[in-house]
Amino acid sequence: YDIDGLKAKLAGIKTEDNANLVRQKSRDFYWYSPTLKRQLDHVVGDLIVSPVSEQEVVRVLAAAHELGIPVTPRGTGTGNYGQAMPLSGGVVLDLSGMNKVLTVQPGRFVAEAGAVIADIDKVARPQAQEIRMHPSTYATASVGGFIAGGSGGVGSITWGGLRDAGNVIRLKVVTMEAKPRVLELTGDDLAKVAHAYGTNGIITEVEMPLGPAYPWTDLFLGFDSFERAAAFANLLGEADGIAKKNVAVIAAPAPQTYFLRHQDYMAPGQHVVVAVVADFAVDAALNLAAKEGAELLLRSDKLADEERRKLPPGFELTWNHTTLRALRVDPAITYLQVLYPFPDQVKLSASIAERFGDELISHLEFVRFDGKVTCFGLPMVRFTTEERLEEIMKIHEDMGAPIFNPHRYTLEEGGMKQTDAVQLAFKKEADPQGLLNPGKMIAWEDPSYDYNAGGTFLFKGLAAEASKA
Amino acid sequence: YDIDGLKAKLAGIKTEDNANLVRQKSRDFYWYSPTLKRQLDHVVGDLIVSPVSEQEVVRVLAAAHELGIPVTPRGTGTGNYGQAMPLSGGVVLDLSGMNKVLTVQPGRFVAEAGAVIADIDKVARPQAQEIRMHPSTYATASVGGFIAGGSGGVGSITWGGLRDAGNVIRLKVVTMEAKPRVLELTGDDLAKVAHAYGTNGIITEVEMPLGPAYPWTDLFLGFDSFERAAAFANLLGEADGIAKKNVAVIAAPAPQTYFLRHQDYMAPGQHVVVAVVADFAVDAALNLAAKEGAELLLRSDKLADEERRKLPPGFELTWNHTTLRALRVDPAITYLQVLYPFPDQVKLSASIAERFGDELISHLEFVRFDGKVTCFGLPMVRFTTEERLEEIMKIHEDMGAPIFNPHRYTLEEGGMKQTDAVQLAFKKEADPQGLLNPGKMIAWEDPSYDYNAGGTFLFKGLAAEASKA
Ligand SMILES: Cc1cc2nc3c(=O)[nH]c(=O)nc-3n(C[C@H](O)[C@H](O)[C@H](O)COP(=O)(O)OP(=O)(O)OC[C@H]3O[C@@H](n4cnc5c(N)ncnc54)[C@H](O)[C@@H]3O)c2cc1C
Numbered sequence: 021y022d023i024d025g026l027k028a029k030l031a032g033i034k035t036e037d038n039a040n041l042v043r044q045k046s047r048d049f050y051w052y053s054p055t056l057k058r059q060l061d062h063v064v065g066d067l068i069v070s071p072v073s074e075q076e077v078v079r080v081l082a083a084a085h086e087l088g089i090p091v092t093p094r095g096t097g098t099g100n101y102g103q104a105m106p107l108s109g110g111v112v113l114d115l116s117g118m119n120k121v122l123t124v125q126p127g128r129f130v131a132e133a134g135a136v137i138a139d140i141d142k143v144a145r146p147q148a149q150e151i152r153m154h155p156s157t158y159a160t161a162s163v164g165g166f167i168a169g170g171s172g173g174v175g176s177i178t179w180g181g182l183r184d185a186g187n188v189i190r191l192k193v194v195t196m197e198a199k200p201r202v203l204e205l206t207g208d209d210l211a212k213v214a215h216a217y218g219t220n221g222i223i224t225e226v227e228m229p230l231g232p233a234y235p236w237t238d239l240f241l242g243f244d245s246f247e248r249a250a251a252f253a254n255l256l257g258e259a260d261g262i263a264k265k266n267v268a269v270i271a272a273p274a275p276q277t278y279f280l281r282h283q284d285y286m287a288p289g290q291h292v293v294v295a296v297v298a299d300f301a302v303d304a305a306l307n308l309a310a311k312e313g314a315e316l317l318l319r320s321d322k323l324a325d326e327e328r329r330k331l332p333p334g335f336e337l338t339w340n341h342t343t344l345r346a347l348r349v350d351p352a353i354t355y356l357q358v359l360y361p362f363p364d365q366v367k368l369s370a371s372i373a374e375r376f377g378d379e380l381i382s383h384l385e386f387v388r389f390d391g392k393v394t395c396f397g398l399p400m401v402r403f404t405t406e407e408r409l410e411e412i413m414k415i416h417e418d419m420g421a422p423i424f425n426p427h428r429y430t431l432e433e434g435g436m437k438q439t440d441a442v443q444l445a446f447k448k449e450a451d452p453q454g455l456l457n458p459g460k461m462i463a464w465e466d467p468s469y470d471y472n473a474g475g476t477f478l479f480k481g482l483a484a485e486a487s488k489a
Numbered sequence: 490y491d492i493d494g495l496k497a498k499l500a501g502i503k504t505e506d507n508a509n510l511v512r513q514k515s516r517d518f519y520w521y522s523p524t525l526k527r528q529l530d531h532v533v534g535d536l537i538v539s540p541v542s543e544q545e546v547v548r549v550l551a552a553a554h555e556l557g558i559p560v561t562p563r564g565t566g567t568g569n570y571g572q573a574m575p576l577s578g579g580v581v582l583d584l585s586g587m588n589k590v591l592t593v594q595p596g597r598f599v600a601e602a603g604a605v606i607a608d609i610d611k612v613a614r615p616q617a618q619e620i621r622m623h624p625s626t627y628a629t630a631s632v633g634g635f636i637a638g639g640s641g642g643v644g645s646i647t648w649g650g651l652r653d654a655g656n657v658i659r660l661k662v663v664t665m666e667a668k669p670r671v672l673e674l675t676g677d678d679l680a681k682v683a684h685a686y687g688t689n690g691i692i693t694e695v696e697m698p699l700g701p702a703y704p705w706t707d708l709f710l711g712f713d714s715f716e717r718a719a720a721f722a723n724l725l726g727e728a729d730g731i732a733k734k735n736v737a738v739i740a741a742p743a744p745q746t747y748f749l750r751h752q753d754y755m756a757p758g759q760h761v762v763v764a765v766v767a768d769f770a771v772d773a774a775l776n777l778a779a780k781e782g783a784e785l786l787l788r789s790d791k792l793a794d795e796e797r798r799k800l801p802p803g804f805e806l807t808w809n810h811t812t813l814r815a816l817r818v819d820p821a822i823t824y825l826q827v828l829y830p831f832p833d834q835v836k837l838s839a840s841i842a843e844r845f846g847d848e849l850i851s852h853l854e855f856v857r858f859d860g861k862v863t864c865f866g867l868p869m870v871r872f873t874t875e876e877r878l879e880e881i882m883k884i885h886e887d888m889g890a891p892i893f894n895p896h897r898y899t900l901e902e903g904g905m906k907q908t909d910a911v912q913l914a915f916k917k918e919a920d921p922q923g924l925l926n927p928g929k930m931i932a933w934e935d936p937s938y939d940y941n942a943g944g945t946f947l948f949k950g951l952a953a954e955a956s957k958a
Pocket residue numbers: 048049092093094095096097098099100103104105115133134154155156157160161162163164165166167168169170171172173174216217218219221222223224339340341344457
């Protein structure tokens with residue numbers, strides 16, 4: 021690519037080509053997956069470009085379009101599937117400098133896409149408000165990266181998933197054309213770019229709802245049986261009157277082995293529910309827990325300040341932070357993403373746990389899904405071979421639990437295993453040359469691809485880069 | 490009763506024995522039911538006593554206990570089943586003077602039991618908070634009366650019913666003994682007095698959660714078919730990301746005939762969904778509505794101020810306000826209270842509507858119930874005879890829709906048709922002489938009563954008073 025030509029066109033915009041820094045900003049948490057680690061380890065961009073305004077984004081996209089250089093957007097690079105990795109090299113468009121929180125009103129905020137979620141709350145909290153939903157990477161992830169690459173997380177037990185109507189209000193998006201357009205998307209149009217990995221537009225501004233910022237309490241509850249823990253978590257999820265942010269179940273021995281700073285609180289063999297509940301709902305939640313046979317292991321509101329400061333917030337033991345803590349102790353761990361569909365979620369997750377024994381450590385995250393409470397799973401798997409990993413996923417699907425494969429870098433393979441016609445149509449319009457985050461949308465790269473053939477999509481551009489490396 | 494003796498003991502506490510005022514404060518909205526109108530029309534107390542503090546309540550109960558005079562608590566008398574009517578005469582304990590809002594904190598408030606719900610919000614709103622759940626009698630009902638006599642209402646689509654854990658935090662209750670005790674109830678103990686019609690203790694103080702006070706918008710949406718209206722309401726109820734307070738369906742011709750101030754907005758034959766949605770979620774809700782074939786009839790946020798001032802808030806067309814508006818136009822209307830159990834609520838409510846044709850005008854209120862979205866019904870019935878009313882209820886139950894009979898003044902017949910062992914046990918402890926609101930708890934009056942025999946309980950004390958009258 022004509023990187024020097026590009027630099028010349030971008031006078032006044034911050035760029036970086038130091039090899040170490042470029043390598044660093046060309047990766048995310050893809051290494052959670054041994055498969056992606058093998059496939060993507062060599063991936064590296066040519067230049068980091070860090071715009072600080074919408075006008076600068078427009079200039080970058082126009083220049084890269086003219087020179088035919090791919091552009092891969094990046095928030096803060098906490099994605100898990102190589103989503104923000106530039107498979108064909110080119111520009112890594114670092115949006116973390118576009119981080120202004122523009123307005124906070126009752127029930128909503130407007131921020132630039134690169135704003136870190138925790139920083140949005142710093143502005144909202146003095147108004148007793150906070151973001152309704154966030155990944156467990158709250159402290160580091162950008163709000164634009166969450167919308168482009170995430171799916172839900174803390175808050176989803178109350179508000180459902182990011183995809184659900186009402187969870188994003190408005191997005192501003194810049195297209196990759198000779199004359200980039202700035203579009204405002206609302207309503208159904210949000211689906212064009214939400215969870216599209218930045219393949220069809222650069223999000224520059226986000227408007228999302230805010231919820232009430234209560235004092236929240238972390239509850240850790242121990243159970244002798246995994247199924248009873250799951251059944252309680254489900255009941256708590258369905259307890260409509262109890263204001264809550266998160267309900268997770270982590271099977272033994274993960275809490276004892278991987279939650280290093282919490283080990284003193286856990287007894288061997290206990291399956292642990294980590295719940296985040298409004299302070300005024302703690303009594304109601306504990307009352308329910310006692311009836312279901314739980315042992316109260318820890319409640320954050322009763323800790324001495326000194327003790328509390330030593331512990332991470334409860335949500336940083338949930339979602340993909342559970343996996344992260346496991347990986348830090350045991351690098352041979354990997355994970356899956358599973359849906360246990362309503363209404364069989366409790367029994368099904370317990371049968372699957374039993375089916376695999378020690379090879380899989382269960383981890384459930386309860387959410388609202390189409391108006392019902394059910395759970396996702398992020399089970400930890402003791403990795404042996406890629407073949408066995410495939411087999412484990414096959415068994416899940418055969419038992420009735422769909423997999424969202426976190427060992428694939430394409431939208432389709434990680435998601436619904438079919439073309440998203442809306443996103444594809446928008447890419448044709450907004451990125452006619454296919455320069456945005458190449459290789460991530462199979463429907464664009466290979467319209468005749470057969471998702472049912474059982475193979476793995478291999479992006480040609482990636483293969484070419486790999487042979488160069 | 491020795492009313493003069495009682496008055497002497499209550500020096501310094503406000504009492505009233507003007508016959509007109511006593512009659513007025515001895516009734517509620519029992520006349521919604523032709524059956525209750527026939528049974529209770531003559532009911533009247535002997536004296537109104539209006540304490541303004543917990544100490545005064547203690548004094549009243551001690552004195553009435555000593556003299557064996559029944560005490561029937563009353564908030565503001567908006568109940569529908571003669572709940573606050575003194576079936577054996579005696580004291581009407583008017584709690585509306587105990588109306589102080591004591592504290593408002595993030596997520597909760599404490600108020601005296603007689604505080605009108607709208608007045609609590611006047612204190613909470615400057616903190617961007619409001620009560621999470623209220624009856625449609627928001628502007629007039631007391632919070633203590635809601636807890637002792639209500640079941641849910643506006644807000645229940647998000648927070649479930651009053652009975653659900655977390656919807657009441659704490660109650661202060663005074664017992665009816667020689668030395669009345671003041672108890673603090675939390676957790677499971679709340680069920681002892683919640684929805685017990687004041688038969689086993691006088692609530693003096695209430696602590697309940699608050700939710701965020703958004704700018705709310707009323708949406709009126711028209712549908713050609715009742716089933717499609719119900720299906721949309723269900724979808725909106727299940728739309729987890731859309732912040733909302735109420736979702737009601739009112740079948741034609743009720744909106745056109747009974748919503749006098751809204752008639753200009755409705756076309757003949759339209760079945761109307763009245764939804765109350767946060768302003769920032771209106772777009773998402775309307776987008777869903779358009780896909781489901783709705784016609785937008787009215788959105789309150791787009792009305793000119795002058796226009797808006799002419800209309801009641803949307804929630805005052807829902808719950809038992811729908812019935813009230815019908816009764817004002819057509820006094821021959823009465824109503825039922827129905828549960829359409831998940832997951833068949835939409836089909837079942839439509840089949841029942843079809844089964845009865847013109848005799849019944851459907852009215853659904855969507856709620857969360859045990860974690861799932863389903864609906865209650867408050868159908869309007871063109872009354873002919875009490876026998877036919879019984880038949881209509883029987884047909885509902887045979888079709889799978891349980892009835893909470895609003896034509897009965899006892900707890901059991903209006904509710905679960907069985908003894909509530911917890912409330913009975915607490916009455917034995919807190920009101921050993923059975924002086925609190927006599928005649929409302931069958932389990933107390935006639936422990937061997939057979940709920941399955943198909944009869945109607947007739948309180949002996951009521952019969953005796955009637956013969957005097
Ligand atoms: C420990 C851990 C825990 C996690 N927990 C969760 C969780 O609970 N829920 C969840 O959903 N995810 C979770 N994730 C994944 C990830 O953290 C989130 O999705 C996060 O919100 C991504 O934000 P980011 O700024 O890091 O995005 P990045 O990783 O930088 O980018 C994510 C994707 O979005 C694209 N993108 C970024 N910014 C823009 C933009 N402005 N315009 C267009 N496209 C853009 C990128 O190209 C990439 O495809 C977790 C990851 C880790 C490592």
